[in-house]
Amino acid sequence: MPDKPKKKLSDEDQAKVDKYLHSGVNKVERKPFRPLLLLLVIVGVLTLLSLLSIFIARTKGVV
Secondary structure, eight states, X not given: OOOOOOOSSOHXXXXXXXXXXXXXXXXXXXXXXXXXXXXXXXXXXXXXXXXXXXXXXXXXXXX
């Protein structure tokens, strides 16, 4: 039977860590993630960059 892992923190220190983690100091309200909006933005940016590159190529006589 394996030995129990040795505690890294004393019970008092662990209690302080638990209290801090549950205090909500670092909690931030966030809007829900919307992957379809992200996809639309990426497709929009890629389309604009593609159109810009085609325009530049035509004005320089490449295409």
